[in-house]
Amino acid sequence: MLTVQATANTADREALEALIGPDRATELRSAADTIRERLGGGTLWHVNSTGAGGGVAEMLHTAIPLYTSLGVRAKWAVIGGDDRFFSITKRLYGALYGSIGDGGTLGDEERADYLRHLGVVADAFRELLTPDDILILHDFQTTGLIDLLGKDVAATYWRCHVGVDEQTEASSLGWDFLTPMLDHADGLIFSVDWHVPERLRERAVTILPPFVAPFIAKNTDLAPDVIADVLTRCGLSAAPPATRPTTVDVGGRAIHLNHAATVVSAGPPEPGQPLAAQISRWDRLKDMHGVLAAFTTFVPEGYLALVGPDPASIPDDIEQGVWFQRCVTDWQALPPDLRSRVAIICLPMADLSENALLVNAIQRSATTVTQKSLVEGFGLTVAEAMFKGRVVVASAVGGIRAQITHGDTGLLVEDPTDLAAFGALVTKALRDTPENHTMGVRARERVLTNFLPDREIVTTAEMITA
Template identity: 50%
Template sequence: MQVIDTPAMRPATLDAFLTLIGPERAGRLRDAARRLRGGLDGGTLWHVNSTATGGGVAEMLYVLVPLYRALGVPTRWAVVDGDTAFFDITKRLGNLAYGSTADADLLRPGDLEGYTGHLAGEAEELRAVLRPGDVLLLHDHQTAGLVPLLSAETAGIYWRCHVGVDEPTDGSRRAWAALAPLLDKANGVIFSVAAHLPAELSGHRVAIIPPVLWPFAPKNQHLPAGQLPGLLDRCGLGGPGTVPGYVLADGHRDPAEPLVVQVSRWDRLKDMHAVLTGFGAVPDAQLALIGPDPASIPDDIEQAHWFDVCRTTWTALPDRLRHRTRLVCLPMHDLDDNARLVNAAQRAADVVVQKSLAEGFGLTVTEAMWKARPVVGSAVGGIAAQIEHGATGLLLDDPHDLAAFAALVTRLTSGATDGAALGRRARARVHDAYLPDTDLRAVTGLLCA
């Protein structure tokens, strides 16, 4: 187990955020923080997840923990460690929760015992830092097994799920058959999307709290125009020059053609290889698929496999299409630098796509909307919750329909649909619904009810 020491939020940054949300929302935020601080009664709110880098949960905690602290709420963050065997089990468990029915994702005899046995050691390390009165907020299936181990030793224990499927499958039922008994003693559960709450947890206290975006983070902050060319060159999206070693490209991007970007983990459910295939029907445009270095995400052992699938798909493309597409595998050793590169790529995009087969929420969609980019997203999970089709983006009804996907993208790259208007309304939507004050107010409502 690791305790993550997040930097303190500067007073000027907090002031800028309060100014951004306006005096009425700022007042409600401060009131909620006072109420939560009183409810903790001297205890600390602990967030616990399974990785400090990569993915939306870690990114969100780097914001929420300093913000809560800046508002006077004692808050800390711990990360459970795991070996390959543990993360293999949790990856399959997560795939099942996302609806997978593949035999390779089924739990095997001894898996749950191995999972809970490993977490028993993590619970022991947590006991060494917990104090009477502390409250735990556990994130995702990697941590669910901590509930029965620590519920009797905390003032409250809550579990937050960032994954899910819109319609139950045999796979998702298997996942919840394994997870639900572990959550019996949880004081409450949190889901990002109401439709993802399984029947097995319907008897719990439930809060629906979507993830949030931090507007001043390196990934989302305004970038001066003078910084963009250098950052885009480093992503392999600039003009003629050397293509970085982590970019797979056949030639250089033509800046005269619209740029389409998807930013995702290399993951089966993000369907990046199908985006490559479907993009062939989009005329006169270029595509960049951008993800992290697969070796940098220890709790997701399938990243390397799905990047290899994308690389194989890209290599097999016809020369004309391969020349219009590129794979960008960004380094993760400096998280702020990585975030700036993603920021630049999203801002340079004429269209951002997220053709997920399933999605817990989809913060990459939120990020693009905040940058006033027109988004084409699958009508699944939190993407459908964020985007109103035709008003704040375009929704793909069937994420497997590559012809429909190409047609929606072409509406934007050709100018047939006003992407700038979609983008303006999308940014306003994020401002109203997905900034961090909404999280703190909602968490207070659950913990202090």
């Protein structure tokens, strides 16, 4: 029910300080001192529901080692659950994004089952806590722990990574379910201001976007031969595929390429054929099947890679396999000439560093990266692609609007259901033009200024001492 999660990354603090410059490095160290003083002898705990897959887990694999390198005692706990618990939280996920999802209810029975499960988690967690500890609880899977553990620690904060730009009947039901459990939180954290529902605007709210970890396998610079090796393993190169495990050096760290990707395609891109890629969870709201439809109907050139994790590896999202299979079924229904322009790729998750390296290489080989979400909390894959200088074509929803200025740092489609408009922007982004090159440079600068890990720690220090 509860695991203290080991992290996959090292801190790379010196490299981060060199990247952000001396002024921000000084601010970072000062913030760490503030957090350490606030904790006394306690621990800063981050708590979520999965150790692999999704932006929260990816950030915590960087944040916890960085905190530790700065002298802050920080740990990461992952809560588990059974099918009933995760069916309720999946329903909450859909509701907070504006739809009920499976059509089930979020009433007294669901709340009782939800809290009953978290009571077991709290009993186990209580054995690890001290009165000086501070909890940062991530998303709707953890909300009930505010009351269950609030008296055992110095402070509890709840962080919401999801939301809708305009509240709907379904999202109101989701907030009806969660709001009573937020009454005793010391503060709330949202990725963007417009996702804070009106009923919570009088609370202590901190706006804290997610960050890109610049030196991990997912984002660090890669040698051309490493990219070429990865592309053959993912079905995106006509070169003979690797037949045995390979170890590559990434920033002085050995990463082993041992596991095969699952590739559904009629063949790789032609040499020189521009590549569009969307890398997301297999999730209805990420609209991977919508990307497939838009590309094969309205983009006359190029090759599309739809890339996601192994669905079986994400225990808190029981619908991943359904939406992966939806993409496969839609691809199978295409005529041969269109099937030959699309690959559906399911990446292995057994080794997080290996998975991250595969994602990195695909993003760097792409001419454009897309994120056609129907709704979005923040959309960390957008910032990651921008960091690599890609022109991103994305929906103007959620936190994506906080990252991209249309025509300046990327391209936005106002209505994510408008397949023709999305296809037109992808067609534009696939062209090799000076405008697109300049847009990619500005995209990277935007991330360097606003979405690096030091912002996480500086804002946390301000929040817990407010």
